[in-house]
Amino acid sequence: MAIATRQILEKKVLIAGEWTESESGERFDVRSPGDGSLIGSVPRCTEKDVQHAIDAAKVAQKQLAALSVKRRAELLWRASEIATRRAEEDSVLLCREVGKTIREARDEVATYSNPHFVEAAEGIKRFRGLINPSTQEDSNDKRLLITHEPIGVVGVISPWNWPADIPNIAASHALAAGNAVILKPASTTPFSAIALAEIYEEAGFPRGSISVVTGPGATVGAELVRNPGTNAISFTGEIETGEEITRQAGIKRLLLEMGGNGPLVIMDDANIGAAVDAAITGCFYLAGQVCTASERILVHEPIHDDFVERLVARTKQLRVGNPLDEATDMGPLNNAANAAKVTAHLEDARSRGGRFLTGGGWDGLYFEPTVVDGVTSDFLMAREETFGPVAPIMTFRTVDEAIEIANETRYGLQGAAFTSDLRTAFVLGEGIRCGTVLINETNNYWDQLAPFGGRNKSGLGRELSDWILAELTEVKQISIDIAKVR
Numbered sequence: 209m210a211i212a213t214r215q216i217l218e219k220k221v222l223i224a225g226e227w228t229e230s231e232s233g234e235r236f237d238v239r240s241p242g243d244g245s246l247i248g249s250v251p252r253c254t255e256k257d258v259q260h261a262i263d264a265a266k267v268a269q270k271q272l273a274a275l276s277v278k279r280r281a282e283l284l285w286r287a288s289e290i291a292t293r294r295a296e297e298d299s300v301l302l303c304r305e306v307g308k309t310i311r312e313a314r315d316e317v318a319t320y321s322n323p324h325f326v327e328a329a330e331g332i333k334r335f336r337g338l339i340n341p342s343t344q345e346d347s348n349d350k351r352l353l354i355t356h357e358p359i360g361v362v363g364v365i366s367p368w369n370w371p372a373d374i375p376n377i378a379a380s381h382a383l384a385a386g387n388a389v390i391l392k393p394a395s396t397t398p399f400s401a402i403a404l405a406e407i408y409e410e411a412g413f414p415r416g417s418i419s420v421v422t423g424p425g426a427t428v429g430a431e432l433v434r435n436p437g438t439n440a441i442s443f444t445g446e447i448e449t450g451e452e453i454t455r456q457a458g459i460k461r462l463l464l465e466m467g468g469n470g471p472l473v474i475m476d477d478a479n480i481g482a483a484v485d486a487a488i489t490g491c492f493y494l495a496g497q498v499c500t501a502s503e504r505i506l507v508h509e510p511i512h513d514d515f516v517e518r519l520v521a522r523t524k525q526l527r528v529g530n531p532l533d534e535a536t537d538m539g540p541l542n543n544a545a546n547a548a549k550v551t552a553h554l555e556d557a558r559s560r561g562g563r564f565l566t567g568g569g570w571d572g573l574y575f576e577p578t579v580v581d582g583v584t585s586d587f588l589m590a591r592e593e594t595f596g597p598v599a600p601i602m603t604f605r606t607v608d609e610a611i612e613i614a615n616e617t618r619y620g621l622q623g624a625a626f627t628s629d630l631r632t633a634f635v636l637g638e639g640i641r642c643g644t645v646l647i648n649e650t651n652n653y654w655d656q657l658a659p660f661g662g663r664n665k666s667g668l669g670r671e672l673s674d675w676i677l678a679e680l681t682e683v684k685q686i687s688i689d690i691a692k693v694r
């Protein structure tokens with residue numbers, strides 16, 4: 209099937225089971241970062257639209273929770289079939305709105321986002337409670353039933369870099385657990401979330417149990433957060449937004465996934481070829497716009513020259529260009545605000561005497577893959593998340609020094625290290641203060657059934673598999689005294 213890459217889309221939002229305009233009647237345009245062309249427009253929703261979606265979600269949530277687990281799993285399997293059928297079309301749309309390459313877009317849709325339907329369907333069947341005896345004195349006749357109940361209405365606020373996978377982790381598992389979901393996608397990439405809503409609606413989820421509202425974070429997103437009708441917020445985005453959400457939410461469950469400044473430590477006993485491969489994927493996948501990216505490469509002094517020479521040679525081979533071209537390795541950045549941040553980090557590195565071994569230039573949103581040597585802890589790119597295609601090289605002399613540098617920022621999402629020594633692997637694995645530490649693997653590796661999340665300012669709570677089911681449910685204890693029945 210030929211997929212249209214120039215079609216102008218005029219999508220509506222799904223609220224209370226109806227595809228509709230915003231109550232204000234306003235819309236906003238979305239342009240492709242690849243060439244600035246118009247992809248289409250979506251409704252500019254308001255707080256009233258959010259309230260309408262919440263009112264319907266409260267009713268629909270009860271209907272969804274009343275369905276058997278088996279029935280909810282069947283709906284998710286049906287969603288999986290629909291998503292598989294339209295995967296190529298959704299990948300092209302995602303490529304156009306994010307600017308990631310078509311190969312990266314297919315990765316997101318087929319390898320990461322679409323499997324969540326089945327992971328959630330099968331996960332909920334095995335997500336069990338407990339029956340425990342009482343542990344108190346003189347209570348031998350008590351039995352404690354520990355169950356997981358749906359939490360209610362879940363607001364899912366997502367960023368632009370993974371516009372299908374990230375909202376779908378939360379949406380699939382929330383619905384599996386019997387919750388209603390309201391999606392609020394990033395304003396530069398609303399179409400992938402609308403595609404998810406189309407899939408869930410076609411699969412037959414109760415009307416109103418999934419809605420999507422598009423519009424500004426400061427109004428639509430903030431209303432989802434503040435409104436007492438939402439019981440949980442699953443947010444992924446920047447630390448500052450997460451902190452604002454924490455201030456505004458009041459008492460409700462918050463699952464926060466925020467930025468990273470991932471260290472990649474390379475010891476002198478490492479497999480250097482494998483470490484170079486890891487750095488290329490860690491720094492340049494999705495033009496570096498990944499929360500788990502290798503944001504700082506810490507190289508052991510004795511192998512510095514060898515590692516850097518090989519990294520620069522590989523970096524020079526990367527092809528930057530049109531994201532829809534199958535041969536492209538790296539597309540543009542998604543938006544001007546992110547480009548301004550990357551530019552500021554490059555200029556700061558220059559002013560501090562960083563040695564640019566390759567790259568360092570840009571044309572609009574297209575940035576060259578860049579390797580900067582001689583980076584120290586005072587550089588902006590060492591302290592803060594750059595979110596661009598940059599490999600900053602830092603040098604260390606001992607394992608303790610590597611751990612100290614790795615832990616000196618406010619982040620703590622995903623660290624990685626290369627070594628051939630088992631003891632060093634454990635010292636680094638236990639010493640690096642991140643939610644995940646990967647030994648002999650790129651920072652950009654994600655196991656879909658393992659806990660994912662950050663420490664420090666990088667996050668609160670854990671996603672994927674049983675861990676997100678636990679976040680999106682309420683633990684209930686029911687105590688029964690079997691001696692006191694008549």
Ligand code: NDP
Pocket residue numbers: 365366367368369370374392393394395396423424425426428429430433444445446447449450452453465466467468498499500593595621662666667
């Ligand atoms: P932002 O924080 O700018 O935006 C994220 C979402 O929040 C968007 O939908 C945005 O809407 C919305 N939003 C903005 N302001 C508010 C508000 N006051 N209340 C409620 N919602 C609001 O992040 P980006 O989209 O720029 O995403 C990039 C960031 O996300 C990076 O820091 C990256 O590291 C992080 N990230 C973390 C991941 C993780 O798993 N830890 C994974 C992927 C990304 P709008 O677009 O309309 O402004």
